[in-house]
Amino acid sequence: MATIKVLAKCCGVSVATVSNILNNKPGASAKTRKLVLEMAEQLNYTPNIVAKNLKMQKTRSIGVIAEDMTIFSIPDIIDGITDYCQKQEYQILLTNLRLFKKYNDTYYNKDDYYELVRQEIKKLMEKQVEGIIYVAAHERVIRCIPDNLPIPAVMAYGYSKSRKIPSVVVDDVGGAAGIVKYLLDQGHKKVGVITGKTDSLHAQARLIGYQQVLYQNKILYDPGLVAEGDWTRESGYRCAGELLEKGVSAIFAMNDLMAGGVYDRVEELKQTIGEEISVAGYDDRELSGYYHPPLTTVSLPLHDIGYKASEWMIELLNGGELENAGENVCAVDCMLLIRKSVKDIT
Amino acid sequence: MATIKVLAKCCGVSVATVSNILNNKPGASAKTRKLVLEMAEQLNYTPNIVAKNLKMQKTRSIGVIAEDMTIFSIPDIIDGITDYCQKQEYQILLTNLRLFKKYNDTYYNKDDYYELVRQEIKKLMEKQVEGIIYVAAHERVIRCIPDNLPIPAVMAYGYSKSRKIPSVVVDDVGGAAGIVKYLLDQGHKKVGVITGKTDSLHAQARLIGYQQVLYQNKILYDPGLVAEGDWTRESGYRCAGELLEKGVSAIFAMNDLMAGGVYDRVEELKQTIGEEISVAGYDDRELSGYYHPPLTTVSLPLHDIGYKASEWMIELLNGGELENAGENVCAVDCMLLIRKSVKDIT
DNA sequence: ATTAATTTATATTTCTTGACATTTATTTGT
DNA sequence: ACAAATAAATGTCAAGAAATATAAATTAAT
Structure with a gap:
């Protein structure tokens, strides 16, 4: 050449x-x-950009560490990252940890995982990336990024343990509040909830959103209408049974899989979703659009999370201060996706 | 630092x-x-690896151009690429074309698309990548990569128009043959097919696989049992009607979506999938595991395609010759995924 | 002739590596 | 025991590509 x-x-x-x-x-x-x-x-x-970079002491490259490319949330987040970064002429250096394959779904318990992340960060820094975006597979507190890195880091879809590392997360409270408000607006007074595992941040935030809207609408919160699931379809099926006995007219399942379990139970009872029983889900997994009837749900702002994380990153690289510098957490709005599983009974 | x-x-x-x-x-x-x-x-x-690279005239980096990260096939292929490349200590520079967003599903007609790809290749070459892997969103002939590139290129999930650019694709003939053979082995004699759009390579190859197995089992090929769909669920529903009238006991739909359409039709007729009617799909989309009953289908070797493409790339970088240098096409085996939608009637 | 506009040569910068040169330490031979 | 030979340790400098500053040289215009 x-x-x-x-x-x-x-x-x-x-x-x-x-x-x-x-x-x-x-x-x-x-x-x-x-x-x-x-x-x-x-x-x-x-x-030869490599030579230019060496001289200029700028590489215009950002390291992206993804926990596992094959988990459904990650590609959309990366899509958002590339969307903004490519506009700004930054190059993405991709590292795929493949955690779920390596540690068989239990990665966050393993010490190896910390070591792995540190090594990969070091490798990226040797390549002179100007910053690092860590993309989590699902929302939780991520402790593996050292907070004394000499370059900026941003957390996408997870909370960092340190103030120095800003986090971009889903506004689960708002998302849940939005869909529960929609259920109430359609005339439903007795709305059951199927939670995810209650030790997860997602489940806790979504429950708060539910309670918040009830309170705003002056409906007394009844813990009896909260059934504890574990994110699986089977648990949705089981909890639907409990809730239907209590005479709810609508069920808010905290993810689409469990909403599918509600469909199973209702079908078994020879009733119809969107008629006798209304159901709402969360996450907007691809399959939920193919349920019968298509599921009303909340779509996660995955693309926007990646986009926002990149905006923050490049803001930091330009020496700017983040808007809400005190908190350093940005909760991105979810979008209510109205389909056919909720009946208007006003 | x-x-x-x-x-x-x-x-x-x-x-x-x-x-x-x-x-x-x-x-x-x-x-x-x-x-x-x-x-x-x-x-x-x-x-400082950048300085080292300049001196050594080796960057150990590979440019990966993905047509659109949010298309279901791409993340798994990239997972395969990172799997092998990271083992070999090669860094991935990711470029996401976001074609489906930019050109609204009609990218392959646009001249802009060619220009875009060329620009992105140039950008990656400026960054001294040692090779380029192009990841297509679905299998077809890709004409946008110039065949006089000074660095090696490999096509993943698509055919290059040039002999100089090796291609790694799905063995659709074998995959279709495998699942049709399975249907025959279960005692089905009259197997209907719902094709995808017939101008696609996928549809043509899968039909050949179907015909091949019939021939091997000395069953006469009846064009009347081939219904032309267009990959959508609705077309699956329509074609299922045609085929059921002709008295087939099993239907092979060329993707999972159309297989879903068959479910719809059979349900409407108050019959049961896996009992009166057997159905097989193709692609192993996430949702097919949640059908009632779960769909027997063929899983695409997406991870393996990415892995193989990387193997070839690094082989080329090491100055090696590819195994089947004459053809320069590698068709990767699919895997038959037996679930519950096919009944054994032997 | 003077000034202004081009252009060139040269040296420096970035950082790491490798060939080569030099210094220091140790061993061998007489 | 002392010079010579060898080995080990360390230092020097150039190369690699591009960018840039500076000073010098050339050309063109006034």
Whole structure:
């Protein structure tokens, strides 16, 4: 491949002149300018960015560490990251930890996992990335990023343990509040909830959203209408049984899988979703659009999380201060996705 | 961040000595060795790989161009790529074209698309990637990569138009043959097919697989049992109607979505999948595992495609010749995924 | 001739590595 | 025991590509 040296020689001018022309600097006649530009085209010249980076002490590259590419949330977040970063002419260096494959779904208990992340961060820093975005597979507190990194780090879809590392997360409280409010607006007075595992942040926040809306609508919170699931379809089926006995007209399942379990139970009872019983889910997994009837649910702002995390990252790289510098947490709005599983009974 | 120069100064030795020690070369006493290593630890020294790359004329990085991260096939392919490349200590530079968002599902007609890809290839080459892997969202002939690139390129999940660019694709003929053979083995004699759009390579190859197995089992091919769908659930529903009238006992739908349409039709007729009617799909989309009953289907070897494409890439980078150099196409085996939608009627 | 506008040559910068040169320490031969 | 030979340890410098500053040289215009 042609270097600037070769190009200069072919044009019969000096390296400095070529450099000036290529970088749109003054100090070159129109004639030489044209000659050099044409020759560059002809030789298919591309500047060696690696050499430029070394000199300029800027690589315009960002390391992205993804916990596992094959988990459904991650690709959309990365899509958001590439969306913004590519607009800003930053290059993504991708590291896929493949955690779920390596540690068989129990990665957050393993010490190896901490060590692995630290190694990968070091590798990326050796490659002179200007910052690191960590993309979690699901929302939780992530403790593996050292908070004394000499370059900025941003957490996408997880909470960092340190103030120094800003986090971009889902506004689960708002999302749950939104869909429960929708259920109430459709005339449902007795709304059951199927929670996820109650030790998860998702489940806790979504429950708060539920309680919040009840309170705002002056409906007394009844713990008897809260059934504890574990995110699986089977648990949805089981909890639906409990709740239906209590005479609820609508069920809010904290994810689409458990909502599917509600469908199973209702079907078994020869009743119809969207008629006798209304159901709402959460997450907008692909399959929920194919339920019968299609599930009304909340779509996670995955793309926006990636986009926002990148905005923050580049803001930090430009030496800017983050908007809400005190908290350093940004909760991104969810979108209510109205389909056919909720009946208007007003 | 500390450079080797700083580290050398702190230790009171020369840069070369530090370099030797850090690279485990002879020519340093145990005493200096210990001193330097400790000081490196203390200063949190990391070598500047960018400078090393410039000197060594090797970047150990590979550009990956993905058509659209949010299409279901792509993340698994990239997972396969990272699996192999990270083992081999190659860094992935990711470029997400976001084609489906930019050109609204019609990208392959647009001239802009060619120009975009060329630009992105150029950008990656400026960053001195040693090779480029192009990841297509679905299998077809990809014409946008120039075949006079000065660095190797490999096509994942698509056919290149040039012999110089090897392609790794799905063995659709084998996959279809496998699942149709399974249907025959279960005693089904009259197996209907719902094709995808017939101008797609997927649909054509899967039909060949179907015909091949019939021939091997000395069953006459009846074009009347082939219904033309368009990959959508609705078309599956429509075609199922046609085929059921002709008295088939099993239907092979060329994707899981259309298989879902068959479920819809059978349900409407108050019959049961896996009892009166057997159904097989293709692709193993996430939702197919949640059908009632779970769908027997063919899982695409997406991870393996990415893995194989990387193997070939690194083989090329090491100056090796590809196994089947004549063809330069590798068709990766699919896996038959037996669930509950096919009844044994032998 | 003088000034202004181009252009060039040269040196420096970034950091790491490797070939080569030099210094210091140790062993061998007489 | 002392010079010579060898080995080990360490230092010096250039290369690698591009950018840039500076000073010097050339050309063109006034």
